[in-house]
Amino acid sequence: MPKLTCEVSASLLDALTRAAAESGESVDHIVSRALADALQVEHGTLFQVSTSGAIVEGLFGGVVSVGTLREHGDFGLGTFAGLDGEMIALDGAFFQMRADGSIHRAGDAMQVPFALVTHFAPQHQETLAPFVSMAQLLAALDARRDTDNIFFAVRLTGRFSQIHDRVACKAGEHETLVEATSHQAEFHHTDVAGTMVGFYTPPYARGIGIPGWHLHVISADFTRGGHVLGCAGEGITLEMERLDDFRLAMPETAAFLKADLSGDTEAALDTAERARR
Incomplete structure (x- = not known):
């Protein structure tokens, strides 16, 4: 720094x-x-659209546009209206990764029901020791946090020997997150040069965010990517930023205002976030 x-x-x-x-x-x-x-510079600020609780209950309608997200960050992840694929934002470019395996640049008018973005300014950089599983990678990331109670952003860049990722299929009418992700598309890749974008959300923020680490990946040639379920790599560069300012954009839709969001989302999020096979 x-x-x-x-x-x-x-x-x-x-x-x-x-x-x-x-x-x-x-x-x-x-x-x-x-x-x-x-x-008037957003320093160490994480901007989130809607809540994990709303997504669990199937509130997939657009809340803000990609153009609005750009005003709050150039780095992040999320999804699109109707749960139509995964979002990754990298160096100011926003991408939609769809269940058919295609990847497209996201236009400013596209609507977003849930996202996290920041102006990424890493405070720490190093080359990670080799890891052979998602569990080993997350343990390495956890070891570099000095607290469980602050948000963190990470960027992981290099050549991954294995990546297992998923892309949510567009949700049917009235489907919840668990129901919608029950028919998610999953992909297995080997020897992929690419970048992972991720955030750590503290456990106390459950119901607002997705506790723990949440990672999306995109290949260097922008042809493959999704929500990371498993991975292995060697010589991967880690960049990390501590985010001590959290801002939440609450939906003002009728569906959100009338929804019962008082339930425990932990089990549903665990089911939705893990591999199906």
């Missing part, structure tokens, strides 16, 4: 030191946040 050196008054430094002691925040974080606010 770049370093900034500047002179400040003694009274400002005293106030900064007191604020850090009282809040438990580092001086670096307070200064970065203050500068971001003053310059």
